Ligand SMILES: NC(=O)c1ccc[n+]([C@@H]2O[C@H](COP(=O)([O-])OP(=O)(O)OC[C@H]3O[C@@H](n4cnc5c(N)ncnc54)[C@H](O)[C@@H]3O)[C@@H](O)[C@H]2O)c1
Ligand SMILES: N[C@H](CO)Cc1c[nH]c[nH+]1
């Protein structure tokens with residue numbers, strides 16, 4: 001892991017943004033896949049699944065038999081832990097549910113907001129380098145709480161064309177309708193435009209690698225998306241009081257997701273930085289997913305030395321990380337200075353992995369600095385609102401002239417007429 005100053009890190013990030021062209025080679029690949037799926041439908045999905053996942057399929061939809069068999073195959077301990085996670089995720093997300101409201105706000109004027117669920121949702125569950133039953137729960141459960149009627153999961157199969165029993169069990173526990181064995185940009189295109197087998201949905205949610213994240217960006221507008229939830233990121237704020245082994249383990253817990261994952265530590269202590277560098281180099285060797293974690297650490301791992309706490313807060317806000325662990329002495333004060341982060345973990349007993357699985361908040365979080373404007377996935381992502389407006393005759397008469405005046409100022413005399421015609425009628 002490279003040790004750099006806050007200033008050098010900022011320069012490096014800005015340069016990377018400047019030099020990244022508007023469309024990259026990933027975009028070229030993704031756009032080509034999207035266009036091909038729109039043109040060829042299922043045939044393109046079968047071809048891409050063979051090309052990228054090595055699986056030769058005849059049918060995309062998971063069969064009844066596969067659903068049933070998975071419940072016998074899944075490890076009972078895993079099922080037990082998933083059930084605990086389900087209950088705790090539901091408990092947290094139920095608190096997010098918004099209600100419709102109607103209120104008399106002025107004499108004779110009742111206004112309101114009617115909240116309704118999105119009808120049909122497609123959920124991307126990653127499956128290239130790991131299997132993510134936790135992502136099934138994190139996406140399906142808030143959709144269920146919102147009242148979404150149709151929930152379709154897409155996820156890439158393994159080389160034999162199978163979906164992991166733990167994914168199927170999680171989908172059953174959470175109440176998803178169907179699983180389609182397709183991943184990557186092709187799955188996003190299928191959900192956005194529909195194919196012979198896969199229904200076109202109203203919204204796509206869920207995380208994925210850079211191909212998935214870019215595909216979601218390209219189909220946005222033809223379909224709604226939740227956010228850009230790409231390769232995982234962790235940022236740790238540490239000082240001399242931080243346990244160096246904990247910090248190293250937590251950095252590697254996210255680096256093992258993907259070669260493109262970002263693991264960063266910000267610290268005010270030179271000696272901690274040096275110790276951490278050594279500890280990460282030691283711990284990475286012991287990881288089963290050494291290749292992935294080491295590639296991520298080599299390429300994107302950084303230990304940033306800040307001159308003081310203020311500079312540390314500033315650089316964290318600049319990064320706007322997906323996950324932030326405040327492992328410094330006064331974590332609560334620091335939390336108050338952080339404006340931009342997907343999820344904030346406080347203190348030494350808050351490894352990010354808690355939030356990935358059982359704490360309750362959602363683990364589908366904004367990445368690549370988008371925490372500056374985006375929020376964690378929640379029940380609100382699966383709901384929409386309609387404004388409700390009702391006037392009595394008296395209230396209408398009182399406000400009609402204001403409408404006509406503004407309409408005329410906009411030279412929209414038809415608008416003015418629609419109120420004046422009523423005014424004349426009722427007078
Ligand atoms: N932000 C979050 O909330 C969150 C949560 C969980 C996981 N993640 C991230 O999700 C990602 C999962 O990635 P993954 O790769 O394991 O699974 P994935 O399902 O996202 O990607 C696998 C698919 O990528 C496509 N692909 C791979 N190489 C390609 C190529 N060269 N050209 C075109 N398409 C290609 C294939 O279609 C393949 O099926 C990781 O980056 C992980 O960090 C993020
Ligand atoms: N850390 C990931 C979000 O970036 C979520 C996850 C799922 N399983 C393990 N981790």
Ligand SMILES: [Zn+2]
Pocket residue numbers: 232253254257353356
């Ligand atoms: Zn994780």
